Amino acid sequence: MPSRADLHQTDSVVAARADARARATETAPYLPYRPASTSPVVPPGVDPAALTWAETVAPGGYTHKVLARGTRIRLDDPTGRACASVILYNALEPSERLNVADTIKIPWQAYLGAGHPLLSGDGRALASISADTSGHHDAFCGTTTDAFSTARYGSADPQGPTPSGRSRFLLAAAKHGLTGRDLPPSISFFQGVHVEADGQLVFRGSAGAGAYVELIAELPLIVLIVNVPHPLDPAEDYLVGPLQVHAWRGEPTTAADDRFTATPELTRAYLNSIDYAEARGL
Amino acid sequence: MTIPTTHPAGTRTIESTVPVGAVYAAGTPMEESGPLADGPVVSDETVAPLAPWSGALRAGQVLTIVDLGGNQSADFLVYNATETDERYSVPDTLAWQANAYLREGSVLRSNLGRPLMSVVGNEIDRQDTIGGACSKESNTLRYGYHTEHQHGCRENFLSEAARYGLGARDLVSNINWFMNVPVEENGTLGIVDGMSAPGKRVALRAEMDVLVIVSNCPQINNPCNDFNCTPLRMIVTDAPAAAPTGTDHA
Numbered sequence: 001m002p003s004r005a006d007l008h009q010t011d012s013v014v015a016a017r018a019d020a021r022a023r024a025t026e027t028a029p030y031l032p033y034r035p036a037s038t039s040p041v042v043p044p045g046v047d048p049a050a051l052t053w054a055e056t057v058a059p060g061g062y063t064h065k066v067l068a069r070g071t072r073i074r075l076d077d078p079t080g081r082a083c084a085s086v087i088l089y090n091a092l093e094p095s096e097r098l099n100v101a102d103t104i105k106i107p108w109q110a111y112l113g114a115g116h117p118l119l120s121g122d123g124r125a126l127a128s129i130s131a132d133t134s135g136h137h138d139a140f141c142g143t144t145t146d147a148f149s150t151a152r153y154g155s156a157d158p159q160g161p162t163p164s165g166r167s168r169f170l171l172a173a174a175k176h177g178l179t180g181r182d183l184p185p186s187i188s189f190f191q192g193v194h195v196e197a198d199g200q201l202v203f204r205g206s207a208g209a210g211a212y213v214e215l216i217a218e219l220p221l222i223v224l225i226v227n228v229p230h231p232l233d234p235a236e237d238y239l240v241g242p243l244q245v246h247a248w249r250g251e252p253t254t255a256a257d258d259r260f261t262a263t264p265e266l267t268r269a270y271l272n273s274i275d276y277a278e279a280r281g282l
Numbered sequence: 283m284t285i286p287t288t289h290p291a292g293t294r295t296i297e298s299t300v301p302v303g304a305v306y307a308a309g310t311p312m313e314e315s316g317p318l319a320d321g322p323v324v325s326d327e328t329v330a331p332l333a334p335w336s337g338a339l340r341a342g343q344v345l346t347i348v349d350l351g352g353n354q355s356a357d358f359l360v361y362n363a364t365e366t367d368e369r370y371s372v373p374d375t376l377a378w379q380a381n382a383y384l385r386e387g388s389v390l391r392s393n394l395g396r397p398l399m400s401v402v403g404n405e406i407d408r409q410d411t412i413g414g415a416c417s418k419e420s421n422t423l424r425y426g427y428h429t430e431h432q433h434g435c436r437e438n439f440l441s442e443a444a445r446y447g448l449g450a451r452d453l454v455s456n457i458n459w460f461m462n463v464p465v466e467e468n469g470t471l472g473i474v475d476g477m478s479a480p481g482k483r484v485a486l487r488a489e490m491d492v493l494v495i496v497s498n499c500p501q502i503n504n505p506c507n508d509f510n511c512t513p514l515r516m517i518v519t520d521a522p523a524a525a526p527t528g529t530d531h532a
């Protein structure tokens with residue numbers, strides 16, 4: 001049987017260049033689609049030409065993007081085994097970032113769903129959940145660390161089969177000049193946790209294949225997403241599924257939207273985001 | 283559909299859907315070699331294919347890197363251990379020696395022009411420091427978007443650097459031990475088949491206290507690893523004991 005090296009002629013620069021360029025005919029199940037309009041799975045009702053982000057994230061993988069205010073973001077779990085852990089930052093001032101405590105405390109609601117804001121620690125809505133067919137999400141458990149993955153799976157090597165969520169967030173954050181001190185607690189979509197009366201956190205798993213959530217960027221955002229098993233996932237194996245990500249141009253929440261006036265806290269969160277955007281000329 | 287693969291995990295095996303990169307084929311010849319410097323061995327570690335590594339060396343200690351399987355790129359960065367703003371500099375290293383390749387006697391200079399390490403042993407005709415590191419991002423330019431999910435040296439550098447509080451701004455152009463990047467007469471350059479072989483070595487003496495970060499390159503799209511990612515061996519030795527200079531009358 002020929003070795004892999006035997007399949008490639010790379011003994012001169014010209015031959016090596018031809019060999020490298022021949023690789024372009026290959027494909028993979030996990031990749032960014034560029035331009036985004038070439039996505040093979042455009043969300044229903046979305047004009048492909050309006051897409052600004054289209055990607056399938058590998059199991060154990062991560063992705064990240066800077067998005068304009070008003071952008072719509074849709075996450076799809078095609079297999080029922082994705083776990084999209086998310087951290088958001090104000091792209092203009094990344095010290096403003098997702099605050100999970102405020103995100104559940106201010107709306108008086110522990111479980112994320114449609115209409116829920118994703119709040120920063122500065123009293124502003126970074127994003128809104130505008131649609132949700134899953135209802136299985138988590139704002140309590142964050143994501144896995146190297147210590148956790150090593151204890152659960154025997155390894156957390158970045159190149160290996162069982163990387164931790166924090167190690168993936170570190171890589172995503174580094175691509176925006178951010179480091180470990182910039183990683184606040186994350187939220188997870190598609191894998192749910194329920195709080196029992198005695199406080200026990202019970203893993204509820206996913207809502208099954210085909211669920212999606214949609215977000216609206218209420219400020220310019222840095223979005224970090226990792227796709228690793230939920231910390232409470234009881235499976236001994238590391239069986240996370242692929243995650244599909246799309247984003248397209250849109251408008252942020254205004255006083256004309258029902259969610260603006262849904263609660264007094266939401267009204268003030270949106271007023272604060274609009275105030276910030278107006279002052280900055282966004 | 284996402285098909286899990288099986289991996290060893292301590293006393294059991296584990297199923298994982300993570301698309302892990304390919305490693306060396308069964309039966310690949312390996313040569314253990316040993317330190318390329320005299321002096322007592324301080325540490326002796328094997329870096330798995332695709333994995334990162336780091337180590338601190340005190341001034342005078344020597345790091346021998348063994349290319350166990352041959353033609354495996356060891357992507358290499360070095361920092362002043364106490365002031366990491368001072369770090370390896372390709373242009374300072376090349377301008378000072380007025381040569382594009384590293385060989386025995388080459389001094390690895392910092393961005394302040396000072397010697398960080400020097401090449402005190404080398405079993406390859408020439409070593410590369412102009413080819414840089416691979417990354418999932420640059421893979422999309424070189425090979426296409428289908429390679430974006432593959433592990434790369436920049437991921438290894440970032441993962442290992444984070445252990446020391448270093449981040450993206452601390453990654454600079456690097457050295458690729460055992461990689462071959464010729465510059466042809468008309469300026470054409472690129473990675474071609476390597477000139478190393480199983481067991482070939484390079485030895486680097488620390489000229490100050492240094493932090494070394496290495497990525498055992500996971501690239502499977504070009505010949506920098508002979509399309510067959512193999513382990514590296516990292517041996518640190520102390521300087522040989524100095525010859526006695528006087529007589530002990532006690």
Ligand SMILES: [Zn+2]
Nearest residue numbers: 416435499501
């Ligand atoms: Zn590499």
